[in-house]
Amino acid sequence: MGDWKIGDDRRRRSTDQLRELREANDGQVAWDTEAPADFTYLFHPDHVLVGAEDVDEFEAAVARLDKDILGEPPRRDDVLLLGGDLVRYVLAERSGGESVPDVLELLERGGLRQGLASPDHWVHVSPGGGTACPAVEPEETGLTEPWPPVAPQDEGHDVRVVVVDTGWNPPSGNDPRTPWLKGVDGDDELNGPDLRPYAGHGTFIAGVVRCMAPLTTVFVEGFAIGGVGGGGILESEMVRQLEEAMARKPQVINLSAGCRTRLDLPSIAFSRFYRRHLKGEDCVLVAAAGNDSWAAPFWPAAFPWAVGVGSLDRDGRVSSFSNYGVSADVYALGRNIVNAFPDGTFECHETPNKGDVRVFGTGLARWSGTSFAAPIVAGLIAREISETGSSAADARDAVLARAVYDSDPLVGPHMELRQPYPHP
Template sequence: MGDWKIGDDRRRRSTDQLRAFAEANDGQVAWDTEAPADFTYLFHPDRVLVRAADVEAFESTVARLGDRVLSGELRRDDVSLLDDELVRYVLPERREGQSVPEVLDLLEEGGLRRGAASPDHWVHVSPGGGGGTTCPAIEPQETGLTEPWPPQAPQPEGQEVSVVVVDTGWHPPAATDPRTPWLAGVEGDDELNGPDLRPYAGHGTFIAGVVRCLAPLTRVFVEGFAVGGLGGGGVLESDLVVQLEEALAHDPQVINLSAGCRTRLDLPSIALETFHRTRLSRRDCVLVAAAGNDSWAAPFWPAAFDWCVGVGSLDRDGRVSEFSNFGVSADVYALGRNVVNAFPDGTFVCHESPDKGDVRVFGTGLARWSGTSFAAPVVAGLIAREISATGASSADARDAVLARAVHDSDPMVGPLRELRQPYA
């Protein structure tokens, strides 16, 4: 019996997502379990990431133990990542087909410090492990509404604020579409939409729209990491930090990243930690990230970092959405269920259970979508609005916005508020 026939819709949906993602990235996707529905994290089957400070220890351990598992020479990739603060290696063929995590297990048993080396994980806007999902909790849905929700905020007095949305790309017609006037002036990497919409088409545009509705005085740029449908909506950690570095060229005060991943042994992402240490921590800029949609408390990176604002999802009645992650990855919760904003016109064929094969036709310039993907830009927009209105630094604006959140000892219940914080 095929794995897709086993279990409930969530399990089937997770399998659908992973199979589609693996097909879009042929030969570059591996996972940590036998059954696709049970995976915890995704990684490149041959790459290893190492911090510059750990290179000597890593190479010496491979030289001492590598013959037990590797059938050739370790190769250091010639790509420069964060001025060589992050080093990428390519493993040769393994003698018994061991995976990258299994090779790292051997090296750590042989004395390499745990966490010195890591798989090159896939960061994605959708697939998650354990039968769950990650950032969109559902595929986009048609809506009869003609206005966004959350609605457009009144134009505040204040300064213009720079926000970069690092995502799947931008739909340029939305900037001049009379149905979405709040997106006028937004720019970004064209995701090259046609009449037949790909999975995750419009994801970055939708998120840019949420930011603009909350903070009209923003200069928004959408930095695309999977434009033209490349990568199936995902990006490797080592490539994501390049995109984040490019995002900094726009001098953002806020970055929104509605994507993330689990990692081997739930260790912090080496690539994202190095980006923060060498780049982000030296600037007046705040990173806001989605907490993920797997309904669990395991760390989801980068949302789980203490330097990142991780955002979980609320339903419209103020309850934490059943799909939302919680715990270390969710510093705060905001509306993420049935959000309405800009979306390309076209025909979309659902790819995931239980709606697989359903045809949805979008022709109003808007869609309805749910997930922590869409809660994150609510918080990013509120932080940008605070900077605009008060002239505060990004860090001070972040702290002010979070301080206004309503604390709750049980985040699963309570009245609708703008923001909620758990476990006061």
């Protein structure tokens, strides 16, 4: 896991993140480059994903492959994914040490259609290639109120929002310092006095949603409970979490996570989830655009059926870390957001702050990233549904129609800073 360019904080930070992710997942994390800091996507070293109707073509291509590469045929995993619509194969050990992308390239040279089979990519809390986490680790704040502040709402229709994230901190829902979270529920992330990486991420995001739309019903669906996974999850498992989210009949889902993919092809898992569960439903998925300052597609934000959200600074300019282009349909404030956070001691794990100890005892934290821009937009959509009784799709269109445009063609539409929350 060494990196020759040790003097570059960004590269060292990426290496720190991958080390944490790999250790948290028993070494089952691989990347597409020699130096970890240069990665563009992460994947399971032995998994291949194939759509159910493409299984015969995939297995025929494998049968044509040189038997010296795969000593035995891939084993079809018995885990049921998307009702059988998605099939996960486990490759046997490769005699020449070929990676999953190497094997797929050989299969495609032998006639397999490109994109029919895919690595099982690692989805991470607002990641991208080159960084695999929020733009910064959580920071202490002297503020006693959230920013953006709670937008008053006296009445409205009930709206269900599911935040698919790292879990929920139950004390925050009954804390007099964070009254806007009263009634929020979710999968307990099992915090202790020593906070792990990504602790509080889902709680913070739920708080942002509630500040935008106080009358919404919010549930936090946890995918990294108790620190399992290091804040990451395979895309084949993420879609199972999204299935659980859909079972709650939400009108809005917030997913502050995503991934790059091999050859930047659309994620098979997310595509299948949309086709099976989201298409035709009165539900909008809002996703973070990622924090790598680039325009390459970041899934699921880059799909046309998702609302991808980039980050703005307080002055209305695009944050230096924010992705743009196809992954960002709109931009909203994502720098120095303040919201609910568990009390406890947090030790930074990433360069240049590695080893720094931060003590949280006010019920709040300050955090930056597209992770936190996304729930502003998700909350605005939920509020539009609540106040007008419209469908989720109509609410999405109404919120996006109120965005203003910047003269920079890379930026596109963004939420005006004074709307929907007041400027101090």
